[in-house]
Amino acid sequence: MPADLTRMAILSAAERLYAERGFADVTMRDIVTAANVNLSAVNYHFGSKDELIAELFVTRSLVTNRERLNELKAAETAGGGRASIEAIFAALVGPTLRGCLGPGKQRSDAARFMIRASLESIPPIRKIKNREVDHLKRFAAAIRRALPHHDAADIFWSLHFALAMAHQTIRDTERLEKLSDGACDLDDVAAIVARIVAVSILALNKTPQPARTATR
Amino acid sequence: MPADLTRMAILSAAERLYAERGFADVTMRDIVTAANVNLSAVNYHFGSKDELIAELFVTRSLVTNRERLNELKAAETAGGGRASIEAIFAALVGPTLRGCLGPGKQRSDAARFMIRASLESIPPIRKIKNREVDHLKRFAAAIRRALPHHDAADIFWSLHFALAMAHQTIRDTERLEKLSDGACDLDDVAAIVARIVAVSILALNKTPQPARTATR
DNA sequence: GATAGTTTCATACACGCGTTTGAATTGCAA
DNA sequence: TTGCAATTCAAACGCGTGTATGAAACTATC
Numbered sequence: 001m002p003a004d005l006t007r008m009a010i011l012s013a014a015e016r017l018y019a020e021r022g023f024a025d026v027t028m029r030d031i032v033t034a035a036n037v038n039l040s041a042v043n044y045h046f047g048s049k050d051e052l053i054a055e056l057f058v059t060r061s062l063v064t065n066r067e068r069l070n071e072l073k074a075a076e077t078a079g080g081g082r083a084s085i086e087a088i089f090a091a092l093v094g095p096t097l098r099g100c101l102g103p104g105k106q107r108s109d110a111a112r113f114m115i116r117a118s119l120e121s122i123p124p125i126r127k128i129k130n131r132e133v134d135h136l137k138r139f140a141a142a143i144r145r146a147l148p149h150h151d152a153a154d155i156f157w158s159l160h161f162a163l164a165m166a167h168q169t170i171r172d173t174e175r176l177e178k179l180s181d182g183a184c185d186l187d188d189v190a191a192i193v194a195r196i197v198a199v200s201i202l203a204l205n206k207t208p209q210p211a212r213t214a215t216r
Numbered sequence: 217m218p219a220d221l222t223r224m225a226i227l228s229a230a231e232r233l234y235a236e237r238g239f240a241d242v243t244m245r246d247i248v249t250a251a252n253v254n255l256s257a258v259n260y261h262f263g264s265k266d267e268l269i270a271e272l273f274v275t276r277s278l279v280t281n282r283e284r285l286n287e288l289k290a291a292e293t294a295g296g297g298r299a300s301i302e303a304i305f306a307a308l309v310g311p312t313l314r315g316c317l318g319p320g321k322q323r324s325d326a327a328r329f330m331i332r333a334s335l336e337s338i339p340p341i342r343k344i345k346n347r348e349v350d351h352l353k354r355f356a357a358a359i360r361r362a363l364p365h366h367d368a369a370d371i372f373w374s375l376h377f378a379l380a381m382a383h384q385t386i387r388d389t390e391r392l393e394k395l396s397d398g399a400c401d402l403d404d405v406a407a408i409v410a411r412i413v414a415v416s417i418l419a420l421n422k423t424p425q426p427a428r429t430a431t432r
Numbered sequence: 433g434a435t436a437g438t439t440t441c442a443t444a445c446a447c448g449c450g451t452t453t454g455a456a457t458t459g460c461a462a
Numbered sequence: 463t464t465g466c467a468a469t470t471c472a473a474a475c476g477c478g479t480g481t482a483t484g485a486a487a488c489t490a491t492c
Contacts, residue, residue: 024336130394133395136391136395140395152396153399157400157411159395160391160392160395160400161381161415163384164381168376168384169380172376176372176373176376178349179349179356179372179376180372183368183372195373195422199377199418202415202419203418206411
């Protein structure tokens with residue numbers, strides 16, 4: 001095998017397996033078998049299992065963040081410096097949702113790997129994860145540019161909720177399908193993004209009316 | 217040690233450790249050390265590690281579901297058969313949120329254990345987890361009783377989002393605190409419940425405006 | 433085509449895991 | 463007390479893990 005292809009084979013096999021089964025259940029022997037390389041190749045090319053995971057995570061989080069910021073900046077320049085609130089939230093949750101959901105099996109291992117990574121608290125990831133806070137602050141700033149007089153806490157809560165909804169929709173697709181008996185269409189990703197964006201925007205306004213009790 | 221106390225010591229030690237560190241990072245030797253019992257006690261009293269986890273999970277999910285349904289029924293009888301929408305959502309997310317958040321260190325190991333359990337996909341839990349769908353359907357039915365003509369899919373989505381927001385708020389408290397620099401008060405649990413309930417209610421109404429995805 | 437550097441490979445090591453074992457101890461009824 | 467079952471305990475077993483080793487195979491430069 002031509003040298004550097006080994007690295008790539010390991011990386012993509014590891015990413016796919018981790019996305020499917022989680023970190024705890026995937027051994028190095030699983031990875032090298034799937035990648036058709038020797039067991040020692042991981043240690044030779046990456047140093048250790050943790051360093052392999054860390055490299056995967058760093059690479060992927062850079063890519064994800066870049067996608068999000070690209071969408072955000074495109075929306076801001078299109079709006080002459082101020083993006084619409086819809087566009088801001090869509091830039092935040094769209095890339096990951098499109099990467100993870102959708103009909104057929106076009107699901108990206110990368111996006112699903114990131115979801116796994118955000119769930120499992122393994123040391124090499126914990127450290128890097130703090131950067132996401134800075135990333136989110138840029139979205140908070142974008143919203144504040146669009147709504148200069150808005151309450152800061154409400155902005156943070158709405159970002160928090162937006163990610164929560166996107167995240168759980170990806171992670172617990174199965175439960176929602178079972179619960180709704182097919183009434184919720186999980187193949188129409190654009191509609192899902194639109195729904196999450198819409199709810200996130202509503203969440204921006206702190207408890208507007210006492211939220212009509214609507215008894216009956 | 218008086219026989220049955222051993223069981224309880226193991227259960228509570230295991231629950232606490234699992235809540236703190238997750239299943240993967242807690243060994244049987246950690247548990248028996250914390251519980252001050254012999255290593256073999258776990259196998260003797262529970263059969264295996266997986267059976268211990270399963271027993272914990274079954275017990276706790278019964279308790280959680282009972283709490284939720286009690287709140288729901290109380291709200292329905294108080295409303296003469298039809299609970300307010302607020303009360304329904306509050307019954308769904310309130311118990312867990314109150315168990316996990318709040319000032320001081322009064323956090324319940326039980327609630328945090330359940331959060332962990334819902335994240336990690338270990339075999340003994342996967343099976344039991346399907347019951348939660350039935351549980352959620354009772355909340356969907358309650359909403360439909362309160363809003364007979366409402367779109368079914370919107371009801372399922374709002375329940376899904378309610379749990380997503382509650383769940384992530386518990387799980388990723390740290391990130392929200394860092395992101396908001398203290399602007400979001402995570403000690404006022406009642407306010408958090410109210411906020412999540414309010415947003416969930418807003419989510420009930422399907423995407424008010426077309427919420428165009430705004431790609432440039 | 434010989435040689436030095438890189439990459440592969442089979443194998444083994446050390447360790448931690450859940451579980452098992454069988455003897456020692458305890459608790460309790462007769 | 464005696465006898466028997468229930469429980470505890472120290473020790474070990476078997477297995478799977480990540481990692482290390484050193485020889486073999488490849489690559490590329492001269």
